[in-house]
Amino acid sequence: MLAREWAIAGSYGAPAEYGIPELPEWRVTRLRCGGLVLAGDDGEPFISAERPVAVRR
Numbered sequence: 619m620l621a622r623e624w625a626i627a628g629s630y631g632a633p634a635e636y637g638i639p640e641l642p643e644w645r646v647t648r649l650r651c652g653g654l655v656l657a658g659d660d661g662e663p664f665i666s667a668e669r670p671v672a673v674r675r
C-alpha cells in the first residue's frame with residue numbers, strides 16, 4: 619500500500635470507504651545509542667536502525 623493512497627483517501631473521507639485498510643499502530647522507541655526501533659501491537663520490533671540519518675525530500 620502506498621502512503622500516497624492513504625493520504626489521498628484520508629483527505630476525502632475514511633480510507634475504509636475506498637477499500638484501503640487502516641494504518642497500523644506502531645510504537646516508536648529511541649535507543650540510548652541514538653538508534654530507532656519500530657514495534658507493532660504485539661511489542662515485537664519489526665524494523666530498527668542503529669544510526670538513522672535525517673534526509674531531505
